[in-house]
Amino acid sequence: MEIRVALKEGLNYLENSKYTNPFFEVRLILSRLLDKDMSYLISHDKENLNDDILNEYFNILNRRKNGEPLQYIFGETEFYGNTFYIDENVLIPRDDTEISIEVLNKIFKENNIKSFVEIGSGSGIVSVTMANIYRDTKFTAVDISDYAIKNTLKNIKRYNLENIEVLKSNLFENITGKYDIIYSNPPYIRTDEIEKLQVEVKDYEPMNALDGGIDGLYFYREIIKSAKEFLSDDGYLVFEIGHDQADDLKNLLKDYNVEVIKDLSNRDRVVIGKKGE
Numbered sequence: 497m498e499i500r501v502a503l504k505e506g507l508n509y510l511e512n513s514k515y516t517n518p519f520f521e522v523r524l525i526l527s528r529l530l531d532k533d534m535s536y537l538i539s540h541d542k543e544n545l546n547d548d549i550l551n552e553y554f555n556i557l558n559r560r561k562n563g564e565p566l567q568y569i570f571g572e573t574e575f576y577g578n579t580f581y582i583d584e585n586v587l588i589p590r591d592d593t594e595i596s597i598e599v600l601n602k603i604f605k606e607n608n609i610k611s612f613v614e615i616g617s618g619s620g621i622v623s624v625t626m627a628n629i630y631r632d633t634k635f636t637a638v639d640i641s642d643y644a645i646k647n648t649l650k651n652i653k654r655y656n657l658e659n660i661e662v663l664k665s666n667l668f669e670n671i672t673g674k675y676d677i678i679y680s681n682p683p684y685i686r687t688d689e690i691e692k693l694q695v696e697v698k699d700y701e702p703m704n705a706l707d708g709g710i711d712g713l714y715f716y717r718e719i720i721k722s723a724k725e726f727l728s729d730d731g732y733l734v735f736e737i738g739h740d741q742a743d744d745l746k747n748l749l750k751d752y753n754v755e756v757i758k759d760l761s762n763r764d765r766v767v768i769g770k771k772g773e
């Protein structure tokens with residue numbers, strides 16, 4: 497089958513699937529299978545595909561049609577200009593989380609940050625991205641999930657980092673010491689909202705990365721409670737939040753100087769709580 501025919505058939509196959517962007521995805525899938533960029537598909541549209549590629553192509557389209565996210569199918573995703581391993585046991589990094597990196601970068605540039613802990617590292621994208629930039633800072637990434645720990649370790653290896661340790665811990669249970677930054681993008685979706693999420697999320701992403709309890713604030717509350725013990729004087733608490741949670745976080749962070757940062761869609765996305773006067 498020629499490339500152009502395979503693309504057309506793929507497009508027809510995915511056409512009525514609610515959760516796909518068929519035009520983009522069929523090209524992305526085929527170009528990855530051929531290990532070429534997407535422009536190759538146009539310049540070589542009459543090239544014949546061999547059976548192995550075709551089988552794999554339609555197999556992936558079938559998984560997509562059922563709602564499986566492409567990132568899990570490929571086992572990799574892009575975040576902040578770098579590629580990370582991920583699998584179906586960790587949350588797929590969201591573009592919004594790049595705002596966290598921007599915020600953390602600013603804090604690092606304006607302060608002498610020696611230590612950083614992330615609660616709930618998932619795939620490890622945030623800690624690994626930051627540890628890769630700030631090689632003299634000591635990073636600690638913790639998660640309650642063995643899968644997340646394994647995934648974070650794989651990404652640390654991918655970027656050859658020696659300034660980051662990974663711990664299995666239920667929140668701060670296995671953590672000692674003080675940190676200049678405590679960062680978390682915890683599960684923050686209200687339990688009763690989970691059923692309403694799109695199939696790709698609720699049927700494929702791990703529940704312990706999503707469910708933030710009855711009011712979505714369980715993890716923020718717990719982390720803020722422990723921060724007293726684990727945050728350095730003048731330290732920063734940084735959270736990614738749901739777009740409607742800024743007021744709740746301001747309430748929970750009454751003892752801190754609070755700043756709320758918006759994402760590119762102008763929605764509240766990150767909260768900074770600065771300890772100090």
Ligand SMILES: C[S@@+](CC[C@H](N)C(=O)[O-])C[C@H]1O[C@@H](n2cnc3c(N)ncnc32)[C@H](O)[C@@H]1O
Pocket residue numbers: 586587588589590593615616617618619620621622638639640641644665666667681682683684704705706
């Ligand atoms: C929303 S995900 C964020 C993952 C990653 N930081 C990111 O931004 O893509 C939340 C993470 O918190 C972890 N988690 C859930 N409960 C936890 C707990 N009690 N202690 C530590 N980590 C926890 C989950 O396993 C999950 O990896």
